[in-house]
Amino acid sequence: MNDYYATLGIERNASETEIKKAYRKLARELHPDVAGPAGEERFKEVAAAYEVLGNSEKRSQYDRGVDPRAHSGGQGGAQGFGFEDIFEQFFGGGGGGSPFGGGQQRGPASRTQRGGDTLVQASISLKEAVFGVERQVQVDLADVCSTCSGSCCAPGTSPQQCSQCNGQGVVQRMARSLLGNVMTTSPCPACGGYGTTIPSPCGDCSGQGRTHTRHTVKVDIPAGVETGTRIRLAGRGDAGVAGGPKGDLYVEIREKGDEVFERRGDDLHCTLEVPMTAAALGAQMAVDTFDGEQHVDIRQGTHAGTSVKLKGLGVGKLQRAGRGDLYVHLDVHTPTDLTDEQAELMRQLATLRGEELPEANLAPIGGGVFSRLRGAFKTR
Ligand SMILES: [Zn+2]
Ligand SMILES: [Zn+2]
16 A cells, blocks of 8 residues: 555654645755656655545554555546646646645736837937937827727726626636645636626727827937947836736837948947148147037157047946047048149158169059158168
């Protein structure tokens, strides 16, 4: 004969409460979500043990040395009743006959629901990302129906108690299981679990309690946002159902590229073309930035590839103080359009610097000449 007490891990003189407690603990540990399929066989033993010991009549029979399950056909109670069904009753249903019942007795469901969240996109320029911007976005949102004020009922009517469940929202039925008869509870099919029905739905919202309209919403887009940033406007989304709270509105940023400036994080980068003479002699050059005209100091003897940092002229930092920097990359421009007079001066300069070159190399044409020039300088 099976030792049901050992199966539940309890003493032979255990109280009803102790038996129930031991069974609940094991059932939770062996739940498929916890133990996986491996727990199934063990649970069947535990369930069988509880079927006997959880029933005072069967328990006393068992204590007298007779296994009541053996006489009632053993697994009889389980036939046509799967493992999952049992768990559904215990863990999902919270029905009356379950040892887990009582904790979550179901009543009619509330029609009240929070409104949905809505996502809308906003396109901004790089300059707007640098400083932040106020933007109006167009978005379709659900509003409380003005005709029925969200009640879903045609004017002059009201919800009626469901006759099928008497307003309980649930229907119960008896089912057999390993543990004997158990009461299962499910939402009332007639009223969808609400306990009430709406005999005359509002015509303006088709009984939904909400209508959709186009809204213009003002959004403060802070500095430092970038493509993919979502700004949450709490409580600005769809109206709730039946008086429920509003959902949230999310504004997702799309940042457009810029022809002059490139963004890398909080910093901006641009390229400034510097005449060869300015690079050699030193100069101050003006650049148009998002903060207006700024002056860049070109130091005497500047090489191509040098960059100048303009501190604090980058992108505003998102939710932090300060701004990134602006890096001006200097591109020293070698002239390709020298006049005869300019070429002569260059030649004189070359002579002064001891950098005379073969006549052919001074022809004012493209890259081939340039590379030969560079070669000449190297062998100087
Ligand atoms: Zn309505
Ligand atoms: Zn009902």
